[in-house]
Amino acid sequence: MEAPADLIAIRRDLHAHPELRFEEVRTSGIVADYLMTHGYTPHRGFAKTGVVATLDTGRPGPSIILRADMDALPVTERGGQAHASRHEGRMHACGHDGHTTMLLGAAAALAVAPPERGIVHFVFQPGEEGGAGADVMIREGLLERFPADACFGLHNWPGLQAGQFGVRAGPVMAxxxxxxxxxxxxxxxxxxxxxxxxxxxxxxxxxxxxxxxxxxxxxxxxxxxxxxxxxxxxxxxxxxxxxxxxxxxxxxxxxxxxxxxxxxxxxxxxxxxxxxxxxxxxxxxxxxPVTVNSVPETEFVRGVIRALDTDGYPAAMTDIPPSLASEDFGFFLEARPGVYAMLGNGEGSAPLHAPDYDFNDAIIPRGVAYWTTLARRFMARPDEKGRSHDNV
Ligand SMILES: [Zn+2]
Ligand SMILES: [Zn+2]
Missing domain, CATH: 3.30.70.360 (Alpha-Beta Plaits)
Structure with a gap:
């Protein structure tokens, strides 16, 4: 599947204009505009530049948070692409431009074909790189304002084949x-x-x-x-x-x-x-905190990524080794059950944080499919024992 041209254009525009932690003013403006174009009324201001949009199906069911990070790193880019960073000393060297784009694509797709019930919150988070932006949003009341039964995050992963998913139960990042x-x-x-x-x-x-x-x-x-x-x-x-x-x-x-x-x-x-x-x-x-994937939700995500293993993509790694890198999605997973999963950026990809790294546009449709499939399947899950949504 080829990435839609509008999403590639957004990804490359974000890449050319990277913003450091808690300075994602231009980026969050683009995110909010895109969401409004697709029928959402985004909330702005958590952790300064955070954006949250809610898809309420109007039918009682679970609520989930799907989260993307938006910030860039203080690195000078050494790639030669036309969309290379316009700013010396600032670069999307961790692919958060791609994460933001994939979640926008999912918000647009789910607005057109929503899950059968429940509520999906799309969280665009600032300050992942050393700013613990997740912690800031949660301390400012994100989970009270946008309650969720489970939270999900996705990071591109150099070394995994392009479009290949990876997940593990338990500790995944240090x-x-x-x-x-x-x-x-x-x-x-x-x-x-x-x-x-x-x-x-x-x-x-x-x-x-x-x-x-x-x-x-x-x-x-x-x-x-x-x-x-x-x-x-x-x-x-x-x-x-x-x-x-x-x-x-x-x-x-x-x-x-x-x-x-x-x-x-x-x-x-x-x-x-x-x-x-x-x-x-x-x-x-x-x-x-340690980023710890909860066991039942990991089992659920394994089902999601197995369902996506079509179209000749490499089979998902359902027990990928953990990493000693740190990730502030751990704050979400301390507060709620959920899963932090990996999406291959290609075996030939430069490592994360390297000056010649670039997010692989070819995997945008995989990320969008991951989010939309995850949301639809989560809402179609049978309710846990003793929990009813009938009288909400
Ligand atoms: Zn990073
Ligand atoms: Zn990152």
């Missing part, structure tokens, strides 16, 4: 925390270290000890990562500095393991403070 460690010692002459307390040696000991957490303190069968990515100290080669600053990130596919890593880093910081005679202050920030 949760994580960023951390910052400040060490305060006492500066001294390089030749008289005993007259001060050395923050550089203390920092080096912290880096080394932090690497024993994953090997010695967490379950080796559960993937996890500790990375110290920044270490700043000193000004010249014959002075021991009076402090050091370190920063990094921890990632894991299990909430308990994340807590273990946090506790471990605090213990190491405290131990090094004692043994090296420095003050150590470790702070954690920017938490992302």
């Amino acid at each position: 949760g994580g925390w960023r951390f910052a460690l400040r060490l305060r010692g006492r500066g001294a002459h390089a030749a008289q270290p005993h007259r001060g307390t050395d923050s550089v040696v203390a920092g080096a000991a912290f880096v080394q000890a932090a690497q024993t957490l994953v090997s010695r303190r967490t379950d080796p069968l559960i993937p996890a990562v500790v990375s110290v990515c920044m270490f700043h100290a000193g000004s010249t080669d014959n002075i021991l500095p009076d402090g050091a600053e370190l920063a990094g990130t921890i990632r894991a596919l299990d909430r308990g393991v994340l807590e273990t890593l946090k506790d471990g880093l605090k213990d190491i910081a405290a131990g090094i403070a004692t043994s090296c005679g420095v003050e150590a202050d470790i702070r954690f920030h920017s938490p992302y």
Whole structure:
């Protein structure tokens, strides 16, 4: 199936005009205009630039959220296409231009041929890249204003064949925390270290000890990562500095393991403070939850993608390996059951966040078909035991 020309035009226009987290003003305007053209009355303003449109069939049934992210990354594009970014240092390097376009296509298609009952909310979310825009929308009351029984997200995936779906039950993307460690010692002459307390040696000991957490303190069968990515100290080669600053990130596919890593880093910081005679202050920030697909909804999505495995597309991977990247859709899946699924961007695709990445327009119809089939099938599901929609 070929992608409709109007959707390709929108995708390429969004690609040429990328906007960073919470600055998606032009993008959200295009989204809202398109939705209005197709009969919706979009709500605007959640998390500054979020857009939500609702399709109410008028017949009692379940409600679902279908979510796309809209933001770009601070990357300078190195692709040569005519639709390459017009802005130095801004680029749709994660394909959110494609996600937005596919959900718009689905909203248009479902407006013409709606599900037999229930309510579908189309959520266009800002600030996925490091902004936890999902968390912001939920804190601002998204789920109270637009109640949903389940939430669904879709991300293009380089390395999977173009149009091939992938899904797994349970943890699919890692949760994580960023951390910052400040060490305060006492500066001294390089030749008289005993007259001060050395923050550089203390920092080096912290880096080394932090690497024993994953090997010695967490379950080796559960993937996890500790990375110290920044270490700043000193000004010249014959002075021991009076402090050091370190920063990094921890990632894991299990909430308990994340807590273990946090506790471990605090213990190491405290131990090094004692043994090296420095003050150590470790702070954690920017938490992302583990993105966990609920089991019954994953089983449901497996049915959806199997039904779409026609027209010569490669068979879906119904138990795709998880990734240690993080994704703020985890906030939706902490609040409601649901599924975060992958759609192949092609085996030859550059990786996500790379300067030569581009979303593959050929997969737009697959994404639209995924959303429309998912919505129709979800509403056709038999009600759970004891739940009735007759008297709503
Ligand atoms: Zn990304
Ligand atoms: Zn992304």
